[in-house]
Every structure is written in structure tokens, then in C-alpha cells.
Amino acid sequence: MTKIKSFVFSPFSENTYVLYDDTLEAVIIDPGCLSQAEKLELKDFIVENKLNVKALLLTHAHLDHVFGAAFIKRTFNVNIYLHDLDLPILADVENRCKTWGIPGYEPVEADKSLNEGEIFRFGKTELEVIHVPGHAPGHVAFICRNSSFIIGGDCLFHRSVGRTDFPFCSQEQLIHSIQTKFFTLPDEYTVYAGHMQPTTIGDEKKHNPFLK
Ligand SMILES: [Zn+2]
Numbered sequence: 457m458t459k460i461k462s463f464v465f466s467p468f469s470e471n472t473y474v475l476y477d478d479t480l481e482a483v484i485i486d487p488g489c490l491s492q493a494e495k496l497e498l499k500d501f502i503v504e505n506k507l508n509v510k511a512l513l514l515t516h517a518h519l520d521h522v523f524g525a526a527f528i529k530r531t532f533n534v535n536i537y538l539h540d541l542d543l544p545i546l547a548d549v550e551n552r553c554k555t556w557g558i559p560g561y562e563p564v565e566a567d568k569s570l571n572e573g574e575i576f577r578f579g580k581t582e583l584e585v586i587h588v589p590g591h592a593p594g595h596v597a598f599i600c601r602n603s604s605f606i607i608g609g610d611c612l613f614h615r616s617v618g619r620t621d622f623p624f625c626s627q628e629q630l631i632h633s634i635q636t637k638f639f640t641l642p643d644e645y646t647v648y649a650g651h652m653q654p655t656t657i658g659d660e661k662k663h664n665p666f667l668k
Pocket residue numbers: 516518591610
């Protein structure tokens with residue numbers, strides 16, 4: 457079984473995830489920790505549980521998902537993985553933080569690419585990478601088949617979907633990604649999204665007002 461620890465960080469209430477299994481190997485996904493206290497909370501969890509962080513994975517590069525990326529990269533000496541189509545968004549985060557008046561962001565670059573259909577392995581865990589554009593052009597999600605969940609980023613939320621009023625977004629692409637990639641998973645799969653509480657594929661198929 458792959459375990460999940462989630463944190464809610466920053467004024468954006470962003471969900472940061474740590475995935476690990478009984479080998480104690482781990483990955484961090486979307487580190488939205490912005491304040492020093494949030495960064496230490498995440499680091500303390502890793503240290504206290506004796507986890508061996510193997511990589512930092514990004515579903516996409518919007519600012520609220522990468523606030524703590526430089527800190528994690530430096531602290532755990534890991535590579536950052538991101539889909540190439542979101543590289544320009546990551547490069548623009550410093551500017552956007554200035555525009556929004558958000559202090560404390562440390563710029564960072566990605567090290568490795570994530571691509572549709574790849575399997576990312578750590579410990580005994582396999583994560584299948586799927587490309588799900590719409591909310592961001594290089595948005596990916598991570599399917600964990602042995603534990604029946606998906607780390608979905610800002611695509612499919614509890615009774616909602618990701619915003620598409622930012623630059624480089626497409627509502628049509630987002631709905632297509634959800635219908636063809638998320639909704640082909642079994643109903644019992646849990647969706648851990650970038651914001652709000654977890655949900656399931658079956659629940660959202662039935663009740664999500666944006667996908668009727
Ligand atoms: Zn986003």
C-alpha cells in the first residue's frame with residue numbers, strides 16, 4: 457500500500473502531498489509551503505517518519521503549487537519533475553508573485569520531464585503519468601493503481617473543476633481531459649486534488665455539476 461500524507465498550505469489553501477510506502481522511500485508532490493513554519497512542518501514530517509525523499513513531482517507550475525519547490529530541492533537534494541509545456545509557467549512564477557504582492561518565493565528550475573504514459577517508480581510504488589491539459593498546458597496527474605487513487609492537481613475537484621480563466625488555459629481541453637482520462641478510471645478510485653477535500657471518480661461522475 458502506498459500511504460498519503462496531505463498538508464494544506466499558503467493563503468491559497470493548496471494541498472501538498474507526501475507519498476510513501478513501507479520501504480520509506482517517498483516523493484513530494486506540489487509543495488505549496490510558503491512560510492517558514494509551513495516549510496518546517498513538511499520537513500519535520502519527513503524527518504520524523506525517517507522518509508527517504510526520492511523526487512519532487514509537480515502536477516503543473518502555477519505559483520501556489522511551487523512556492524516550496526526550491527526549499528525541497530535543496531533540503532532533500534532531489535530533482536524536480538515537470539511536463540515541458542509548463543516550463544514557461546514555472547519561469548514566470550517570480551514575476552507573478554511580484555504582481556500579486558506575494559513575498560518569499562525563491563525561483564527554481566525543473567530538472568526532468570514528465571510525459572504521458574511514463575511510469576515513475578519509488579520504493580514499491582508505481583505512479584502512471586497522464587497528460588491532462590486544460591487548467592495548464594503541461595498539467596499531469598499521477599495514477600497509483602496498486603492503491604486505487606489519483607493525484608489529480610487542479611483538474612477535477614469535489615463538485616467542481618479547475619479554473620480556466622488564467623493565461624494558457626482551455627475549458628474545452630479541461631473537460632476533455634477529465635472525460636477521457638479521469639472518468640475512464642474505476643469509480644472507487646480516490647481523487648486527491650490540488651484544493652479541497654478528496655473525492656472519488658464515481659461520486660464526481662454522478663454529482664459534479666460541471667460535467668453533466
Ligand atoms: Zn493551478
